[in-house]
Amino acid sequence: MATVLRDGVDRERLLRTFLDLVAIDSPTGHEQEIGHDLEARFADLGCAVRRDHVGNLVAVRAGSPDRTILVSTHMDTAGTDRGIRPVVGADGIVRTDGSTILGADDKSGIAGCLEVLTLLRDHPDVTAPTIEFVVTVGEERGLVGSRQLDVELLRASHGFVLDTAGAMGSITYWSPTSVYLTITFVGRKAHAGVEPEKGINAVKVAAEAVAAMPLGRIDEETVANIGTFTGGEARNIVPGSVVLEGMARSHDQHKLDRQLHAMRYACQVAADRHGASVDFGIETIYQTYKIDEDAVPYREAAAAIRSVGLDVVPRKSGGGTDGNFFNAQGIPCVALPTGMVDEHATSEHIAVDDMVLACRVLLAIVTGDPR
Template identity: 40%
Template sequence: MIDKKRLLDEFLELVKTDSPTGEERNICDLLTKKLVDLGFQVTEDQTAETTGHQAGNLIAYLEGTKPEAPTIYFTSHMDTVAPGNGVRPRVEDGWVVTDGTTVLGADDKAGLAALLEGIRSLREKGMPHGPIQLIITAGEESGLVGSKSLDPEVLKADFGFALDSNGPVGDIITEAPSQVRLDVRIEGKAAHAGVNPEDGISAIQVASRAISKMPLGRIDEETTANIGKFQGGSASNVIPQVVEILAEARSRDEAKLKAQVDKMVQGFKEAAQELGATAEVEVTTMYPSYKYGESDAVVQTALAAVKKVGRTPNLLASGGGSDANVIAGHGIPTVNLGIGYEEIHTTQERMPIEELNKAAELVIALIEESQK
């Protein structure tokens, strides 16, 4: 049902349009034109004023020919990671690859291309459909800042799908964790390391003691924790007064997440107290978790659509977050779908053309199955 050559050409056009996160203006304008040409009502929100990015999110709406059908939505993001300027893609043995100097940007321009081609094909063939909303975000690669700044009042869908996961078409991410960020500042007391070290309190020692006692890494099948950044001190002959730490915890179970964060906070506080230092810990929830079962309409639709395009559905739990977490947190049931890109966030990134085609077919099938 799709035009495979047109899809490939559009994907190549998108990946050659520079859009490293924060610099989304060109891709935003290109997508706006494409969506208007497809008959969507398109609005760019004002989130750029708060995110500092060049562009806001695109909110697009297409009236349904079956207005009684549920309103579904799709989300993909317009930005890429670095190095993402001057992408020179080439087609090679059934793959789209880079020249090795940049990422490809299939994350998430494969999702965008599949979405555009799927809806274009559906419109050309006059297929009936319910109302469709698109949420095309900026700043996904900068910590989901676009979706996190999104006004939930613009969300009009009953349920929807993120086209933004690795794994083949057929993978359905029905569970994803919440993430909590910990910004920690340990303050001890400076002193000369050779003359009077006993007068100092090493912030590095305090932090090290705390970290050595806390559970980290894989806590259980649902929960992880990590110390991602540790910096402090100035010279070998100075007892370090300040250390700053960036840490995180994730879990698909909110009670487990709270327990893990509490242990980490307590670890820093106790070590500081033991050694006569202070510990300030700022705890921020970065995004919520989501979890859906086979009885939920969003999962039922995804299962039926995957089967319709000839694939075997694979229900999965993820350890990562996406715009799906944020939008699901606003009460719109959402699952993330595999679209087949590989080696993302590296200069070896590649996109199987077969998966690109199948992803566009899946968009059509999702729209069809959502009406049943």
């Protein structure tokens, strides 16, 4: 029975749903319209739906009372692009017209969830667990949606995050910790033409600090970046302050701590040299997780992947998903590919065949025997 269901993915319907979702603009911070649309879609497919105070959607499809799983996606798209015009190629690949992202990240994941719900509705005789679909807002801006989600409302013992690129068949079992850095240097303003000796040039201090920092790829597990450098007022004023924004990530907390220490040290040395001050702000955006091969979500995902004829590819990612949040909250999750390629770029695209495959994997997870 489960196999009948798995082979029943309706390619045209799945594609239509995906294109409908892509047509609704939803850059981060502007998820109102798609939130309403999804609320109606999940409710129509038999879910009990609620939205929380920030707009995260939780849709629960009742199934076996003794087994509850989480399926996680996000409704916002990266950046500010609107008016996305998808083009379905004769080669079965959906692209944009080249002027925007596609938003397959993560609308391909959501379309897969809706297709699975449709098939479950049409085959009421198939046994499935209770499924908690969580569709967050603000994922692309540092998991701001999931970080405000009340996980106490969830019952799931474990989950699956449909939100990665990578080979079909891959299981993202290991993801880094990511921290955002906001570094503020304060020197002293002065008239650059009349009495520069009274000033402390914050641009010079910050530049020396950045030049002394280890940046880029630090080691196999660790990366760091300073992405913005803002400060100063006018060419004839010794700049009094500079703000740097950056980030650092590592799969190893110890290495991350060491990297942050090195960056902070470079800032302090530069500030001390010139008599300036520095505030080194750190915000942890998400925490690393590592799921063992014999843990439940990994085992269930691997069995499902093999059941549709794919090889399992363990994947260590350089980025995070809402899965980092759920893992940190005690709901072990792995992240799975939706078929998306080149997400966040105008070259973003997705093969309809891969969307179908991702959907079949999710169906196999849902209809598989509890292990």
